[in-house]
Amino acid sequence: MPERIVVGTDGSGGADLAVDWAADEAARRGRPLHIVHAVEVWPYAFGAPLYAPLHIDDSVTTSGRKAVMDAARRVLDDRPDLKVTTAVVADAVPVVLRREAEEAYELVLGSRGLGGFRGMLLGSNGLRLAGHLPVPVVIVRGPGDGEEIVVGVDLLRGMEATLEYAFDAALLHGARLRVVHAWQLPPSMQPTVTAADRAQTREELGKSLAGIVAPWRIRHPGVEVVEELPCEQPVAALADAARNARLLVVGAHRHRRPLPALGAVGHGAVHHAPCPITVIPSP
Incomplete structure (x- = not known):
């Protein structure tokens, strides 16, 4: 069964x-x-x-x-x-x-x-x-009757289980998948960072995100994928991206504990997401 x-x-x-x-x-x-x-x-x-x-x-x-x-x-x-x-x-x-x-x-x-x-x-x-x-x-x-599946991605943590669930959900619902990685410069750096510096940072992050998503694109050629890199607080970025979503997918992670736990972003997302949200445990 x-x-x-x-x-x-x-x-x-x-x-x-x-x-x-x-x-x-x-x-x-x-x-x-x-x-x-x-x-x-x-x-x-x-x-x-x-x-x-x-x-x-x-x-x-x-x-x-x-x-x-x-x-x-x-x-x-x-x-x-x-x-x-x-x-x-x-x-x-x-x-x-x-x-x-x-x-x-x-x-x-x-x-x-x-x-x-x-x-x-x-x-x-x-x-x-x-x-x-x-x-x-x-x-x-x-009800989660939007047109997209949204998944939040952390470039520094293993996202295999989270992306697998998100791509599977997009295929299941015939929905576009929006992959979101939100980023912010430390406040101490913001006064000295130029527009060129920001553009370079965005380009480097984009390459990293594309590299993480690429294997899943190959495995799911029928899923339309949009990659997004908002320069915004992560919880706000995910809540905004999920306004018209069918489902938001985020991952839990291990943080000096024997069991998975919600991080700050996951904790904020489950409180503020305007649609159904799936929390994926870390392996």
Whole structure:
């Protein structure tokens, strides 16, 4: 059986967007869809002794079952041939999602669920998991109905997994791929840098970017590729490039830690991207 696509739901509007995106992704890729709801274990059962066993509210469990069944029913109404499974699991949300996503193709989450704070673009569970799992994590904000796939590239880090996912997504959606590397000169250098210096820097960066992308162009001759080198703060550049995008792809990286983690650019991108964003773990 092919690796499944796992999506978390709590019945909120944001989760519904994530389920719909994940279902479309599963149908396009010919993969099964697994819809998961986590029932938070409440440590205080009303009227019970202080150190009583952890309590699971039946009404919450019933609500969780309704959330996954409603989601599955909606998915199958539009995609009757899609293989769909569901699970309602009692445990902390990050623990459940991490466990259910083991050996998955990717994990899909909404940008904010029922527990989110107004104005907070990324829920705490998405922030905990994006870049910290061995599989891609997709955070869905909006339908992602633009014309391009956008991928952010760091010239100093291995980008193989990130570019592979981005080119595959562009081919899957029949979309143009926009490869973005944003750069800035250090503030201390800016007063003394001439226009010729900037042009030379851009030319050198362009050659480096072209060299990184070239093997992937050869492997995917059917994908239209645009390479872009904005002289701009990276998060702002990616958010701007993704305004009309179907998907934004960024990579997590190892930074003096045993596990992948979101860097400053990835962290900013998942908060400000106006479209669905996929965070690719580092190898």
